Amino acid sequence: MRLRDETKERTIREKAIEMIVREGFDGLSMQKLAKAAGVSPATIYIYFKDREDLIRQIYYDEMLTMSTETLAGFDPGMHFEEGMRVQWMNRAQYCLKYPLRMHFMEQMRHSPFHEKFQGDARNPFSTAMKTFVLNAIERKELIKLPLEVYWSVAYAPLYQLIKFHQSKAGMPGWGTFVLDEKTLEKTLELVLKALQP
Amino acid sequence: MRLRDETKERTIREKAIEMIVREGFDGLSMQKLAKAAGVSPATIYIYFKDREDLIRQIYYDEMLTMSTETLAGFDPGMHFEEGMRVQWMNRAQYCLKYPLRMHFMEQMRHSPFHEKFQGDARNPFSTAMKTFVLNAIERKELIKLPLEVYWSVAYAPLYQLIKFHQSKAGMPGWGTFVLDEKTLEKTLELVLKALQP
DNA sequence: CAAAAATAAACGAACGTTCTTTTATTTAAA
DNA sequence: TTTAAATAAAAGAACGTTCGTTTATTTTTG
Numbered sequence: 001m002r003l004r005d006e007t008k009e010r011t012i013r014e015k016a017i018e019m020i021v022r023e024g025f026d027g028l029s030m031q032k033l034a035k036a037a038g039v040s041p042a043t044i045y046i047y048f049k050d051r052e053d054l055i056r057q058i059y060y061d062e063m064l065t066m067s068t069e070t071l072a073g074f075d076p077g078m079h080f081e082e083g084m085r086v087q088w089m090n091r092a093q094y095c096l097k098y099p100l101r102m103h104f105m106e107q108m109r110h111s112p113f114h115e116k117f118q119g120d121a122r123n124p125f126s127t128a129m130k131t132f133v134l135n136a137i138e139r140k141e142l143i144k145l146p147l148e149v150y151w152s153v154a155y156a157p158l159y160q161l162i163k164f165h166q167s168k169a170g171m172p173g174w175g176t177f178v179l180d181e182k183t184l185e186k187t188l189e190l191v192l193k194a195l196q197p
Numbered sequence: 198m199r200l201r202d203e204t205k206e207r208t209i210r211e212k213a214i215e216m217i218v219r220e221g222f223d224g225l226s227m228q229k230l231a232k233a234a235g236v237s238p239a240t241i242y243i244y245f246k247d248r249e250d251l252i253r254q255i256y257y258d259e260m261l262t263m264s265t266e267t268l269a270g271f272d273p274g275m276h277f278e279e280g281m282r283v284q285w286m287n288r289a290q291y292c293l294k295y296p297l298r299m300h301f302m303e304q305m306r307h308s309p310f311h312e313k314f315q316g317d318a319r320n321p322f323s324t325a326m327k328t329f330v331l332n333a334i335e336r337k338e339l340i341k342l343p344l345e346v347y348w349s350v351a352y353a354p355l356y357q358l359i360k361f362h363q364s365k366a367g368m369p370g371w372g373t374f375v376l377d378e379k380t381l382e383k384t385l386e387l388v389l390k391a392l393q394p
Numbered sequence: 395c396a397a398a399a400a401t402a403a404a405c406g407a408a409c410g411t412t413c414t415t416t417t418a419t420t421t422a423a424a
Numbered sequence: 425t426t427t428a429a430a431t432a433a434a435a436g437a438a439c440g441t442t443c444g445t446t447t448a449t450t451t452t453t454g
Contacts, residue, residue: 001454002399024309025223030444040401042446051444110307112221115364148361148374149384153391156353164345167312177345187346194350194391199418199433227410237435239412248410 009047011037013058021103025055025111056117059108062101067125069094076131080141081192083132088158088188092179095162103166143197153194157187206244208234210255218300222252222308253314256305259298264322266291273328277338278389280329285355285385289376292359300363340394350391354384 015036019028030051034041048054070090074083095102108114133150136142142150165179212233216225227248231238245251267287271280292299305311330347333339339347362376 001397002452003454004399008400022309025221027309029442031442041444042402043400045445046399106307110303112219112224145383145387146374146380148358149380149387152354152357152361153384153387156357157349160349160353161345164349177343183343183346186342187350190342190346190350190391194387198420198431200420201433205434226408228408238410239436240434242411243433 004046008037008039008043012039012044012047012054013061016054016058017100017104020055020107021100024107025113028055055108055113058104059113059117062105063123065101066094066105067123071125071128074128074132076128077135078132080136080139080196083136084154084192084195085188087155088184091155091158092162092184095159096165096179099166102162106163140197142195150195154191157191158184161187201243205234205236205240209236209241209244209251210258213251213255214297214301217252217304218297221304222310225252252305252310255301256310256314259302260320262298263291263302264320268322268325271325271329273325274332275329277333277336277393280333281351281389281392282385284352285381288352288355289359289381292356293362293376296363299359303360337394339392347392351388354388355381358384 012033016028016033019033019036028051030044031041034044037044044054048057070087072090074086074090076083078086129151130147133142133147137144161179161184164177209230213225213230216230216233225248227241228238231241234241241251245254267284269287271283271287273280275283326348327344330339330344334341358376358381361374
């Protein structure tokens with residue numbers, strides 16, 4: 001029995017992410033990917049059922065990593081301000097540490113794949129988040145509002161900031177933008193001001 | 198001389214948007230598009246130089262429409278709260294009126310096409326926005342902050358709310374979410390609370 | 395040696411694009 | 425008013441290429 005070379009699978013996954021980020025899903029072809037990863041096209045099919053399965057597996061894997069890193073040091077029972085700060089810093093760190101993977105996820109989230117794969121995903125992330133919010137509302141550390149409104153006000157600004165940071169161009173006509181810790185902290189304070197009673 | 202049938206070009210554009218929204222850029226093939234629009238593949242090349250030019254033209258056109266509708270009834274000299282309200286309502290109306298086009302733009306914005314096409318676009322939108330913000334800061338109706346931070350706090354929550362509204366599934370494990378005017382108004386008030394001195 | 399990994403080569407299908415021909419419409423000479 | 429040249433739109437079929445995937449074979453290793 002010959003054992004699988006795990007390096008091969010990792011390389012395939014990494015190169016796939018690179019290709020998708022650089023050229024979009026359009027640009028991800030199995031033959032080009034094989035060449036980029038230094039394997040035969042047929043080898044890819046040992047590890048992945050087909051092209052869609054490849055994308056799906058990368059997506060799920062990244063979803064899991066993201067959830068795990070976002071929840072590091074986080075407890076749904078935390079006080080609101082502390083919990084928010086932990087999450088903001090975790091998310092920011094993740095996005096800035098793995099810009100490629102982040103780009104991949106962003107592209108994923110806005111493509112038809114997202115709805116296609118959504119149903120299958122089971123993550124402990126949502127429930128933790130829900131508990132955290134309900135706790136905070138009950139303690140009167142957070143105003144009473146629908147979960148979607150909370151989510152939109154609490155995290156959308158963070159992701160937009162990160163997108164500004166990562167886009168080399170910045171807003172057209174604006175200067176370049178660098179997201180430092182101070183800016184992050186200041187923006188978080190604005191968001192907290194909006195959400196606290 | 199035979200005249201162009203303008204219906205043809207419009208149909209091609211519409212079907213292209215539909216295909217991209219339903220199947221992603223992956224799913225947009227010239228031959229399938231031709232069939233969907235009821236024309237010959239060669240006809241598409243009368244109106245568009247090539248596949249990329251097709252996407253680019255649809256993008257620019259939609260960019261323009263979006264800017265125009267967002268700036269309707271808006272004046273950079275407006276008071277902050279009123280200006281924000283006008284922009285929020287305009288954006289929300291646009292997104293809810295043209296969900297397909299909105300989806301197309303979202304997909305566009307997160308694909309490699311965005312950076313590719315960005316440099317060429319010239320819109321009066323950015324300058325109007327910049328003036329509005331600087332005015333508001335000077336009048337002390339808006340706290341002093343970088344444009345990117347302002348943008349992130351002021352509009353990212355709105356777009357996230359709209360995305361929730363449009364996704365049939367909602368957050369996994371959450372109920373369905375419908376964005377009504379009251380929710381919109383309440384969220385805007387939260388954002389204003391964050392941004393006003 | 396048994397068995398799975400890995401490959402090279404090839405499959406039909408679909409891709410973006412173009413070539414050639416036909417069709418519709420305007421122009422203007424008869 | 426008729427008619428034919430002129431021209432661009434539109435179509436259909438085909439181009440060579442690349443696509444995702446499979447088959448047949450070889451290589452590696454428990």
